[in-house]
Structure formats: C-alpha cells, structure tokens
Amino acid sequence: MNYWLLKSEGDCYSIDDFKKDKKTAWTGIRNYQARNFMRDSMKVGDGVLFYHSNANPTGVYGVAKVVSAPHADETQFDIKDDHYDPKSKKENPTWMCVDIGFVEKFKEPVSLTEMKLDPKLEGMMVRATGSRLSVQPVSADHFHYISEVLCDTL
DNA sequence: GCCAACGTTGGC
DNA sequence: GCCAACGTTGGC
Numbered sequence: 001m002n003y004w005l006l007k008s009e010g011d012c013y014s015i016d017d018f019k020k021d022k023k024t025a026w027t028g029i030r031n032y033q034a035r036n037f038m039r040d041s042m043k044v045g046d047g048v049l050f051y052h053s054n055a056n057p058t059g060v061y062g063v064a065k066v067v068s069a070p071h072a073d074e075t076q077f078d079i080k081d082d083h084y085d086p087k088s089k090k091e092n093p094t095w096m097c098v099d100i101g102f103v104e105k106f107k108e109p110v111s112l113t114e115m116k117l118d119p120k121l122e123g124m125m126v127r128a129t130g131s132r133l134s135v136q137p138v139s140a141d142h143f144h145y146i147s148e149v150l151c152d153t154l
Numbered sequence: 155g156c157c158a159a160c161g162t163t164g165g166c
Numbered sequence: 167g168c169c170a171a172c173g174t175t176g177g178c
Binding site for chain 1: 174175176177
C-alpha cells in the first residue's frame with residue numbers, strides 16, 4: 001500500500017466540493033512525473049492527503065483514498081476543456097488519472113508552516129522549496145502522523 | 155501581486 | 167543535445 005499527496009487549488013476544486021461529490025476523477029494533471037505516479041504506482045486503497053495550494057492556510061485539509069485503477073483522463077479529448085491536449089490520441093491517451101473517494105475533512109487544516117517546523121516530517125517532499133509536483137509520494141509514517149496525530153492535536 | 159523555482163519549447 | 171526564452175506554479 002502506498003501513500004500520496006494530491007494538490008488542488010482551493011478556488012478550483014476544494015475539499016468541500018469533494019466532500020459533496022464523495023468521489024471524483026483526478027483529472028487535469030499535465031506533468032509526466034505526476035502522471036507516472038498515477039499510472040504506474042497507484043493502487044485501489046492507497047491513502048491520499050488532500051492538499052490545498054494558494055489557500056489560507058496552505059496545507060493538508062483532509063484524507064482521501066484511491067478508488068479506481070488508472071484510466072484515461074477524458075478532459076484531454078474535450079476541445080472545450082482547459083486541459084484539452086490536441087496531440088493526444090484516443091487509441092493511445094497521453095494523460096491518465098485515477099478516481100479518489102472522500103474519507104474525511106480535518107477540523108483544522110495541517111498547515112504547510114506546521115509541517116515544515118515538525119522534525120518528524122523531515123524529508124517530506126512538500127517541504128522542499130520549489131516543489132511543484134502536484135502528485136507526490138508520501139511515506140507511511142508521514143501519512144499516519146499527519147492524518148492521525150497532527151490533525152487531532154490542534 | 156511579486157518573484158523564485160521549475161518544466162517545456164524550439165532554434166541552432 | 168544544448169540552452170535561452172518563455173510559461174506556469176505556488177509560497178509569501
């Protein structure tokens with residue numbers, strides 16, 4: 001079982017939208033490294049930290065889980081979609097996504113500031129400056145620490 | 155809104 | 167294949 005951190009901009013798709021939807025296809029990822037993680041390494045049941053960038057505060061807002069195998073991201077074929085990719089072919093889609101299911105929303109978000117200050121989270125990818133990757137692997141220890149310890153002790 | 159860091163593009 | 171120019175991300 002693997003663990004991940006997925007980034008979303010708060011005004012684009014928020015944790016409240018997600019809570020309402022219960023389940024969503026994680027579309028619009030147009031970065032090869034992020035795609036490769038979804039395509040090659042994500043499995044049904046994997047744990048996901050739901051992260052908001054450009055939010056106040058920036059940080060982890062809740063937990064989700066992977067609920068589908070990787071499949072083609074349909075937005076790449078939709079000419080009206082912002083993420084339309086004219087180079088991608090139906091027979092051989094460039095971009096893949098997975099579906100994720102809502103698990104919980106934290107009472108208070110675990111802020112990036114807090115995560116950066118906590119020695120237990122040393123080495124976490126999201127702490128690195130210039131870490132723009134929107135799909136990041138997270139260690140089991142870091143996942144459990146954030147979703148079971150930090151979010152309850154605020 | 156600013157700007158640093160990063161990814162992608164395209165000329166050569 | 168190099169690298170400069172450009173566009174985007176994301177913290178502040």
